[in-house]
Amino acid sequence: MKATILTIGDELLIGQIIDTNAAWMSQKLTALGISVLERITVPDEHGPIVEGIRYCLRKSDIVLITGGLGPTKDDITKLSIADYLGVGMEFHKEVFDRIKAIFAPRNIPLTDAHKDQCYLPENVEILTNTMGTAPGMLWQHEGKQIVSMPGVPYEMKAIMTEQLLPRLAQNPDRKVILHKTIMTAGMGESSIADKIKDIVDGFDEEVSIAYLPGLAQVRLRITAKGDNESVLQSKLDKAVELVCDRVSDLVFGYDEITLQEALQEMCIDRGLTLGTAESCTGGHVSHLITSISGSSAYYKGSAITYCNALKQKMLGVKAETLEAYGAVSEQVVEEMVKGALDLLDVDIAVALSGVAGPKGGSIEKPVGTVCIAVGTHGLLETRTILSSKDRSKNIAYASNQALNMLRKYVLQVK
CATH class of the missing domain: 3.30.70.2860 (Alpha-Beta Plaits)
Known part of the structure; x- marks a missing residue:
């Protein structure tokens, strides 16, 4: 079985909202053995919606549509589907009764816009929306299926999970x-x-x-x-x-394991404690490590030494080392590791110092240069990496490199 996904909304096309619906639907359909051939997005306009449906059904057995089912004038998905199918609109009392039941306890009067939500294209099979007022809808059309659901993520997910996915799981044609x-x-x-x-x-x-x-x-x-x-x-x-x-x-x-999760498991298995000393990453390595529950079993803490004075005061980096090699050097991060081992009383430490950017840097040490050291008093490993001119990417990249250096170092410990 082949599927296409059609998401509708100007807000998606202008980047105001990120389309998380299509990704979630793709994952669920793929898990059922349904091949998702394409995902497209069209504006809140009649012509593009009709053409989008036509295009999707030429390629697939089922098209899943989200968006444009609200009570406002720009929500025109139902009318566009009706025009594509060549059918009229009909009032559905069960949808109206459900909307009344939702608003009655809150003493909210129904408006004409709410009644308009109850007019659906003919020949529809209603997919109950337990999380909102706009129903999901399904049509059988020339041996293929059209499904329309609200664009609100939790409403779409409820309809998919409770109504649509169990049906699709029974399809004998799925791979x-x-x-x-x-x-x-x-x-x-x-x-x-x-x-x-x-x-x-x-x-x-x-x-x-x-x-x-x-x-x-x-x-x-x-x-x-x-x-x-x-x-x-x-x-x-x-x-x-x-x-x-x-x-x-x-x-x-x-599958979904992260470097910090893998590192945590390895350190705990070996009974090792860890500390970090960070300059250009500003605590990001520490953040990644402590984002995992149970990290306190092996991770003791961090020294954030952003300026040279603190590198000297907290970690014992020598003034002559800074003078001779500069803060962004393998010699300095080696001394930062040694200082962190003593300050934090840990078995292994990692240290980073670099130019995160976008300002700063030089011909010899351009933006994106980061020096990393990992080790113990007995064995130190150092490395210099070069990334991009984007500050956030440089910090993330250097942090992941540091975690991987730690992982490889710990592998040597039996």
């Missing part, structure tokens, strides 16, 4: 789709693709891979799609095993 995501860090997507090219080229025709890059991370989503679930699961497991064996040093987990 089985299985996914497994391998989480990696430490190498870019093109390099990973080159490294596993021969493996991917040898995948069964029912198995595919997608490379989903992030900041200092790449998700490898492997998909198996077909008719026999047990056979597909075997093919998926084999593909995941082959890829993981090839890039084992990059893999930190599966």
Whole structure:
């Protein structure tokens, strides 16, 4: 079964509101083995809506429409659907009675706009909206289906979850789709693709891979799609095993696990304590670590030493080191790590110092340069990275790099 998603609203096209509905619907449909071919957005205008429906139904078996079902004049989805189907509008008393039941306890009088919500295109099957006044609607049309739902996310989700998805799950034409995501860090997507090219080229025709890059991370989503679930699961497991064996040093987990979650599990398993010393990231590494419940079992704290004076006072960075190499140097972050180990009384520490931007930097140390050190008194590892000119991206990128350096360092501890 093939589906398309049509979202309606000027506010989506001008970027005033982010379309989270389409992403959520895509996830739920894919989980049922329904292929989502395309997602398009059109304005609150009759012509584009009608053309959007026509376009979607040429490509798919079912089109899911959200938006434009409210009581105001710009909500014209129902009339557009009626025109596309070539039918009139009819009053539905059950919808009116439901609206009355919703407003009666609050002593809110019904208006003509509320009554207008009860006029629906003919031949409709109503999908009850338990979270609002505008009903979901479904039509059978020339062997295909049109579904229209409110654009309010919690209303759409209620209709999908309670009414539509259980029906679609009974469709005999849907495929089985299985996914497994391998989480990696430490190498870019093109390099990973080159490294596993021969493996991917040898995948069964029912198995595919997608490379989903992030900041200092790449998700490898492997998909198996077909008719026999047990056979597909075997093919998926084999593909995941082959890829993981090839890039084992990059893999930190599966599906939705984060670097900080993986690091927490590793440190707790080994009985290690951790501390951070941050300059340019301003506590972002600490924020990521402490965003995970249970981090207090291994994470002791952080020293945010944004200025050189505090680097010296709190972490014991030598004035001559700062003078000779500058605050953005591997020599300084080494001394920051040593100071953090003592100040925070931890087994392992990480330190970062750099130029987050957009101002600052030099020819030798441009914006996006960040020095990172990880280690103990006995063994230190340092690295200098270069990112972009965007401050927030530089901070996020450097923080993820630091977490991955910590992960790889902890792996050495038995």
